[in-house]
Amino acid sequence: MRVIIAEDAPILREGLVRLLADAGCTIVGQTDHGPGLVALTAEHQPDVIIVDIRLPPTHTDEGLRAALRVRQDHPAIGVLLLSQYVESSSAVQVLAREPRGFGYLLKERLADVEELVAALRRVAAGESVIDPLVVERLLSRRRVASALDELTRREREVLTLMAEGRSNEAIAQRLGVGGKTVETYVRNIFAKLCLEPRLADHRRVLAVLAYLQG
Incomplete structure (x- = not known):
């Protein structure tokens, strides 16, 4: 490289x-x-x-x-x-x-x-x-706190890993849960934050960061 x-x-x-x-x-x-x-x-x-x-x-x-x-x-x-x-x-x-x-x-x-x-x-x-740490600090600075407040603790963990650019498979491995479980968390997160889910990982990051920067 x-x-x-x-x-x-x-x-x-x-x-x-x-x-x-x-x-x-x-x-x-x-x-x-x-x-x-x-x-x-x-x-x-x-x-x-x-x-x-x-x-x-x-x-x-x-x-x-x-x-x-x-x-x-x-x-x-x-x-x-x-x-x-x-x-x-x-x-x-x-x-x-x-x-x-x-x-x-x-x-x-x-x-x-x-x-x-x-x-x-x-x-x-x-x-x-x-x-x-960047993701964590940006989450803490988010102005529209009410939307984040609707997320469960596990959904917030998944959101943080998503914003780091990790795939569903990588998130499942990190959290020790099944892929279907992560898919459910992701759907819930996008629904609660009014963000349309995307198939490509980099578009998921785009959506999350757009939300974080407000």
Whole structure:
């Protein structure tokens, strides 16, 4: 798997390069700013890019904007966004528009190399990956609380796993229940939230994130 890393903290960037290389990834480029990411991506055509949302010079959303440029120019390349904080106003809007091949992890997750590599492979394969902590915090911020209040505890667990981009089969394995049971939970969730269920996993994520961002 060919990877480009855009991260302005040298220690973290070099750490990622070493960890991913040890895990079998090929690092074809690294940079500390958005324009460098766009140029390197065009030159090397990686399978996936890792992008810090906040890059120089203002450390606001330069990384996100560069990732969007990459997505526009190279839609087949996976994009994994990194953030120190939950950037619900920007990153989630991007994910809600087109979640396929897009991921969003908090930097505190980077210590788990196996989890990071698994997320990269899923994003490179066109799946969606969202940090469980992001989902939890977005759920807690949701303005229309009455709809969420109608969900049972188990339905909320299923909703969280759905928003992480997991399939019904993966949810059943995680919760230790049958596939038919998960299908029932999913139907109940969409009904209670007034969301039309979709067949494709990335459209399920689209619906859930659209609801979460309100």
